[in-house]
Amino acid sequence: MILEDDVLHSLCSAGNVVALTGAGISAESGVPTFRGADGLWSKLKPEELANFDAFLRNPELVSEWYKHRREVTRVVKPNAAHYALVEMEKIYPHFTLITQNIDNLHRRAGSVNVAELHGNIERNYCLGCGKRYDGKDLDDNSPFRCSKCGGLIRPDIVWFGEMLPLDQWEIAEKASENADVMYVIGTSAVVYPAAQLPMAVKRNGGAVIEVNIEETPVTEFADASFHGPASEILTQIVEKIKEKISEEPK
Ligand code: BV8
Ligand code: ZN
Numbered sequence: 001m002i003l004e005d006d007v008l009h010s011l012c013s014a015g016n017v018v019a020l021t022g023a024g025i026s027a028e029s030g031v032p033t034f035r036g037a038d039g040l041w042s043k044l045k046p047e048e049l050a051n052f053d054a055f056l057r058n059p060e061l062v063s064e065w066y067k068h069r070r071e072v073t074r075v076v077k078p079n080a081a082h083y084a085l086v087e088m089e090k091i092y093p094h095f096t097l098i099t100q101n102i103d104n105l106h107r108r109a110g111s112v113n114v115a116e117l118h119g120n121i122e123r124n125y126c127l128g129c130g131k132r133y134d135g136k137d138l139d140d141n142s143p144f145r146c147s148k149c150g151g152l153i154r155p156d157i158v159w160f161g162e163m164l165p166l167d168q169w170e171i172a173e174k175a176s177e178n179a180d181v182m183y184v185i186g187t188s189a190v191v192y193p194a195a196q197l198p199m200a201v202k203r204n205g206g207a208v209i210e211v212n213i214e215e216t217p218v219t220e221f222a223d224a225s226f227h228g229p230a231s232e233i234l235t236q237i238v239e240k241i242k243e244k245i246s247e248e249p250k
Contacts, residue, residue, distance in 0.1 A: 001226055001228065001232075001233055001236050001237075003224075003236075003237065003240050004224070007207075007209070007223065007224045008240055008241070008244055009244075010180070010181065010207050010223075011181060011207075011209070011237065011241055012241050012244045012245055012248075013180075014092065014180035014181040014207075015092070015093050015094060015180055016093075016094045016175070016178045016179050016180050016181075017088065017092040017094065017095050017096075017179065017180065017181045017182075017183075018095075018096045018097075018098060018175045018176055018179040018181070018182045018183070018197075018201065019085055019088065019095075019096075019097050019098065019182070019183040019184075019185060020098045020099075020100075020172075020176075020182060020183070020184050020185065020187065020194065020197055020198065021085075021097070021098070021099045021100065021101060021106070021185045021186055021187065022099075022100045022101065022185070022186045022187025022188065022189075022194075023100070023101060023186060023187070024185065024186020024187060024188075024212060024213070024230060025079075025081045025082065025101070025105075025185050025186035025230050026076070026079075026082075026101055026103050026105050026186070027186065027230075028079040028080075028081065028229060028230065028231050029076040029077055029078060029079045029082075029103075029105060030072070030075075030076045031072060031073060031076055031101075031103050031105070032072075033186075034188075035188050035190070048061075049061070049062055049065050050157075050159050050160055051159045051160045051161055051162075052154075052159050052161070052162065055152075055154060055159070056152075059152055063138075063144055063153075066121065066155045066157070067138070069121055070121050070122065070135045073103040073104060073105070073121055076103075076105070077105075077108075078105045078106075078108050078109035079231050080231035080232075080234070080235050081185065081186070081229075081230035081231040081233075081234045081235075082105050082106055082108075082109035082111070083109050083110075084231075084234035084235050084237070084238045085097055085106065085109070085111055085185075085234065086109050086110040086111050087238045087242075088183075088238060089111055089112060089113060091238070091241060091242065091245070095113060096113050096115060096171065096172070096175035097111050097113060097114045097115070098114075098115045098117060098171075098172040098175065098176070098194075098197065099114060099115070099116055099117065099118075100117050100118050100187060100191065100194050101116075101118070102116070102118055102119050102120055102121040102155075102157050103121060104120055104121065104122055115168045115169075115171040115172045115175070116165075116168055117158070117164050117165075117168055117169065117172060117194050118157060118158040118164070118194075119155070119156045119157035119158050119165070120156060120157070121135060121155060121157065122134060122135040122136075123135075123155070123156035124138060124144070124153050124154060124155050124156055125153065125154065125156055126146035126148065126149065126151040126152070126153050127151045127152045127153070127154055128146055128149040128150065128151020128152070129146060129148055129149040129151060131146055131147075131148050131149070132156075133146075133153055138153065164193065164194075169193070172194075172197060173197070173200070176197045176198075176200045176201050176204075176206075177200060177201075177204050178204070179201045179204070179206040180206055180207065181201075181206060181207045181208075181209060182197070182198055182201040182206055182207070182208050182209070183209045183210075183211060183234075183237075184198050184208060184209070184210045184211070184212075184218050184222070185210075185211045185212070185230050185234065186211065186212060186230050187212070187216070187218075188216055189216045189217045189218045190216075190217070195217070198218050198221075198222075199221070202221055207223040207224075208221065208222045208223055209222065209223060209224050209225075209226070209237075210222040210224070210225040210226065211226050211228075211230050211233045211234060211237075212225070212226075212227060212230075213227060213228060213229060214227065215227075
C-alpha cells in the first residue's frame, strides 16, 4: 500500500476524524455482507425481510432470520480492522465511529464513541408496549411475544423506509460536517442517508479516505482509495501514522 506523504501528513495532522463503516469491515470476521457475491441478499430479497410490512406479513420468517444473524454475530470475533479503529480512537483528539452495521463488533473490540445508524441486532422491543428485550431473552421461541402484553417483539434495527434514530443521525451529521478526515471503510455506499455522509465531509473541506476491496461511488471523489482487505489496509495506516507521530519533535 502506497501512502503518499501529503496524504499521510493530512492523516497525522487531523484533529476531527470520523470513520464510516459498512458490512465489509466485518466480512473478515465471518459476518456475511449484503450485496457481495455471497451476500445475504443474493439469496434473500431485502424487501422480503428487512422491512416492517414483511415483518407484519410473516413475523416467524423475519424473526427467524434475525435469530440466525444473532447466532452468527455471537460466534464471530472482531478482526484487525475493528481493532485498528480502536487504536485510531486513542490516537486522534476527536474520533467518531459511525457504523451502518448492526453486529456489535465495534463495541466488542473496544470502540467507545460509536454512532449506530441502523440499530443493533441484540436490542429488541415490543410493538405493543415498548418493553425492551435483549436478543438472548428471545432465542427459544419465535415469533417473539411480549411477556407483559403479548405484543409482537421486533429487532431494534432500522428497516428500509424507516427513519434512522435521530440522536445517532445527529451525532453522525455533526461529526461529518466538522471532519478534517473521514475514513470510509467496507461500504458499497448505496444506502441512504448514510451514503451521503462522505460527500458532506468533502463539501466542508475534509479529506475522504476510502478502504474497500472494490470501487464504489465514493471512489471517484475520494482523496485516496486503498483497495484491499480492511484488516491489512487499516493496520498499515495506523502503523504509519504512529511512526510519523513518533518521529515528530516533542
Ligand atoms: C430512509 C438494517 C427515509 C436491516 C439496513 C432510491 C434512491 C435513494 C434512496 C432510496 C431509494 N429508495 C429508497 C431509498 C431509501 C433507502 C435506500 O437507501 N435504499 C437504497 C438500497 C436504494 N433508505 C432507507 O430506507 C433508509 N430510511 O431513507 O428513511 C424516511 C424519510 C421520511 C420518513 C420515513 C422514512 C433506511 C436504510 C437502512 C436500511 N437498513 N439494514 C438489516 O441489516 O437487516 S441497510 C443494510 O445496508 C445494512 O444496514 C448495511 O449496513 C447497509 C449498507 O450496506 P453495506 O454495509 O455497504 O454492505 P454491502 O454488502 O452493501 O457492501 C459491503 C462492502 O464492503 C462492499 O463495497 C465490499 O466491496 C466491501 N468489502 C467486502 N469485504 C471487504 C470489503 N471492504 C474491505 N475489506 C473487506 N474485507
Ligand atoms: Zn409488550
